[in-house]
Amino acid sequence: MSAGLTTLLSSPDALLLMLLAIPIGMVFGAIPGLGGKIALISVMPFLTGMDPLAGCVFLISLHAVVHTGAAAPTILLGIPGTGPSTAVVLDGHAMTKRGEGTRAIAAAAFASGVGGVVGMIALALIVPFALTLMTHISYPEIFVLTLFGLGFAAVLSGRYLVKGLIVTSLGLLISFVGTEPTYGVQRLTFGSLFLIEGVDLITAVLAMFAVPEMLTAKRGQQRKMRVLENDTSFMTSGVLSGLRDIVRHRWLTLRSSVLGVIVGIIPGLGGDVAAWLCYGHAAQTSRTPEKFGKGAVEGVIGPEAANNSKEGGALVPTLFLGIPGSSGMAIFLVALVPLGIAPGISFAERHSDLVWAMVWALAVSNVIAALVLILLARGLQRLAQVPPHILTPFVYLLALASIYITTQEWRFFLVLGAFSVVGYLFLRLDWPRAPFVIGLILGPETEEALVKSLSLWGTDFLLRPVAFGLVVVLLVSIHSLPRRLSRRAAQTQEAMQHAD
Amino acid sequence: MVRYLIGSKPGGGYDRYGRLVAKHLERELEGSRFIPENRGSANGILALREVHDAALDQDILLIFNTGLLLSELGGQDGMDMSLADFNWIGKASSEPRILLVRKGTGISSFEELRQRGEGLIFVTSGFGGASNVQTTMINTTFGLGLKVVPGFGGNEAEAALLKDEVDGLLMSESNVPQLLEADAAVPLLAFGRSELPGLQDLPQGADVAQTEDERLTAQLITAMTTLGRITVAPPQMDPARVDVFRDAYARALASPELRAEAAELGLPLDVLPGDETQEIARNVLSGNPRMRDLVTAVFEN
Structure with missing residues (x-):
């Protein structure tokens, strides 16, 4: 492993390209709709003839920092830069509206940096057991994990449990629009071909969160933000607050990072799932779950740490088995071809220095990207100070552009319109919106894992050791949930009485 | 333009x-x-x-x-x-297509698969996708008795084979070498001529076809690879x-x-x-x- 660091540091080309990749990757993340996959595809023509080490470091750094860059539009404008950023938009943007944009950006940056480093450490520890781990965590275990995720919806609903369950069900229902992935049955498409692949996640999140927030934006809020953010000492304290948040929630940061690594290792589970599982986990373990969705910093830290650590996990099957751990890693494998590199079973043995140099590059570029984001926080937060009547049209345009870039289908603007009405009503009627996205993201994963588990193991799938253990934990959690929720409701009520 | x-x-x-x-x-x-x-x-x-x-x-x-x-x-x-x-x-x-089985099945030829294939799990792409249609046609016309399970993307199918969760699949030739390198799979049959090491001498689908339906299936899959x-x-x-x-x-x-x-x-x-x-x-x-x-x-x- 240390030889990998030496290899990286002894190659000026690799270091130079790493530094070049970081701003490029962050820009691709910051422009909604682009993201890591498009970034990799865009640079592929320039890879031919490049030194393999420098090329690999360039690619890995480029892909690693995308989510860090995505934090800026997500937190400041309420427009998620990438799919996994959808888990940050709720609390990150709420913090911006409260005048704490810099703090949120700083917390996101520190969490991303820690996530990247933890991802690397966990990767180093896990590699010897990677195949065993993959063998023990398969579809049955994914199924039970997604049930945990759906259970988080109840926690996120706070005192509106029934409303939360209704909203989760609505998210699940919408998630089933499109072609069922195993048997190809079309559901709820109403004969329309453009719905065959289901409802686009970015469209749904923009409709449920960004558009209603813009519709209800008040000038007073923005003025308050301007006063707060223009103050230099506040700026400094914003960054320090973000750092303090990470220290205060260090165990959440670590747990989310490790969870991100594990999700990354499992082929087929994407970054969206990692981010939302950690968002739910943050809410479940928070002392103030009622603040989630209203600007809880844990709602930024959990998904941001997982976003970046997941990339480390995804490298395990990609580099050590030649099996991409995510769709981004699939394109990464393709991008390695012009460099003459073909990861596979014995690749890590034959090129261990190269592999570990890439792992180090992943960690170092995450840390540098986090620092860059912190340095840019002050400039970026000025965006949020622009008066709503000027900013809002641009944000709408950005939202529409991101939808078109992602889907290349104008009819998703109609979906945006329809869901925006639902999101607006939820906001006005004070119904929780996060459970909708949890249902939307975890619905297909839950269904697919269940169908595959039953196809491969029959009903015995729940008797696999890890799955069985998870089921026991799940049952215990369900049993204790009403008690915990009522205790938290009482705490919340008490806190409100004190406030009065 | x-x-x-x-x-x-x-x-x-x-x-x-x-x-x-x-x-x-x-x-x-x-x-x-x-x-x-x-x-x-x-x-x-x-x-x-x-x-x-x-x-x-x-x-x-x-x-x-x-x-x-x-x-x-x-x-x-x-x-x-x-x-x-x-x-x-x-x-x-x-891109020639290769039918292969997990090494742990102990099967080393297509004839053995005909005799002992009953109940083996073969995974494919989603229902109606090319690999699903082709695998199902091979299973039906050659009377293999496999359990064909759809819904597995290419990489997912490879991972499942490496983890001993499934018994075989029909895949593009370019993905086969890494499974052979891992000593995880035995290639049995090819549809289209492959030039890759370890795959050149495989029998062709048309070679093992005995009935008209088997010949038509082999012909269709080979044409698709062309x-x-x-x-x-x-x-x-x-x-x-x-x-x-x-x-x-x-x-x-x-x-x-x-x-x-x-x-x-x-x-x-x-x-x-x-x-x-x-x-x-x-x-x-x-x-x-x-x-x-x-x-x-x-x-x-």
Whole structure:
């Protein structure tokens, strides 16, 4: 492993390209709709003839920092830069509206940096057991994990449990629009071909969160933000607050990072799932779950740490088995071809220095990207100070552009319109919106894992050791949930009485 | 300006071939500008429809997923156009398909699979996808008694095989070497000639076929491997314009520049002119009615 660091540091080309990749990757993340996959595809023509080490470091750094860059539009404008950023938009943007944009950006940056480093450490520890781990965590275990995720919806609903369950069900229902992935049955498409692949996640999140927030934006809020953010000492304290948040929630940061690594290792589970599982986990373990969705910093830290650590996990099957751990890693494998590199079973043995140099590059570029984001926080937060009547049209345009870039289908603007009405009503009627996205993201994963588990193991799938253990934990959690929720409701009520 | 649609999402094989071909077509047709656009929705059916309905004077081409041929043969919803009507510009590559089993099954030949295959789990792409239709046809016509489980993408299927969760699959030749390197799989049968080490001497599907249905299945799968990475133009395009594109395509694919770039990108080439490709496709689509019945039966089950 240390030889990998030496290899990286002894190659000026690799270091130079790493530094070049970081701003490029962050820009691709910051422009909604682009993201890591498009970034990799865009640079592929320039890879031919490049030194393999420098090329690999360039690619890995480029892909690693995308989510860090995505934090800026997500937190400041309420427009998620990438799919996994959808888990940050709720609390990150709420913090911006409260005048704490810099703090949120700083917390996101520190969490991303820690996530990247933890991802690397966990990767180093896990590699010897990677195949065993993959063998023990398969579809049955994914199924039970997604049930945990759906259970988080109840926690996120706070005192509106029934409303939360209704909203989760609505998210699940919408998630089933499109072609069922195993048997190809079309559901709820109403004969329309453009719905065959289901409802686009970015469209749904923009409709449920960004558009209603813009519709209800008040000038007073923005003025308050301007006063707060223009103050230099506040700026400094914003960054320090973000750092303090990470220290205060260090165990959440670590747990989310490790969870991100594990999700990354499992082929087929994407970054969206990692981010939302950690968002739910943050809410479940928070002392103030009622603040989630209203600007809880844990709602930024959990998904941001997982976003970046997941990339480390995804490298395990990609580099050590030649099996991409995510769709981004699939394109990464393709991008390695012009460099003459073909990861596979014995690749890590034959090129261990190269592999570990890439792992180090992943960690170092995450840390540098986090620092860059912190340095840019002050400039970026000025965006949020622009008066709503000027900013809002641009944000709408950005939202529409991101939808078109992602889907290349104008009819998703109609979906945006329809869901925006639902999101607006939820906001006005004070119904929780996060459970909708949890249902939307975890619905297909839950269904697919269940169908595959039953196809491969029959009903015995729940008797696999890890799955069985998870089921026991799940049952215990369900049993204790009403008690915990009522205790938290009482705490919340008490806190409100004190406030009065 | 020529719009060059790619009937798949960014990053896959179709995308890579499409962008390579578009770039070199632009060089061959002086003064032209080719704009590649990914149109992967609904397996590329929407892109196919866009090309089908293009205005007479519109320069638009499409590289499409050959799985659509099976959709047409099986009479699938949404495929109310015939691929035979399009103007086929040419094809860039072929990719033989390999039937293999997990090493732990102890099976070492296709004959053994015939005798001991009952109940073995073979995973495929989603229902109706090319690998699902082809695996199901092999299973049914050769009477193997396999349990065919759909819903596994290529990488997912490989991972499942490595983890001993499944017993076998039908896959593109380019993905087989890493399974052989891991000593995890035994290749049994090929559809199309492979030049890769360890796969050259495999028996062909047609060699082991004994009945008419088995022969038709082997013939269809082999034809599908031949028809790889095809570029088509709208059915109504002016024949003179079609010839311009076909000539440019042939020159581009024969050029040392494209060949060198394809080699660097790891994209094997197996070029066929548009008229010959169209002939093969027409034979598949309008050939033996029994072949159509076999594909339809897969979709109807």
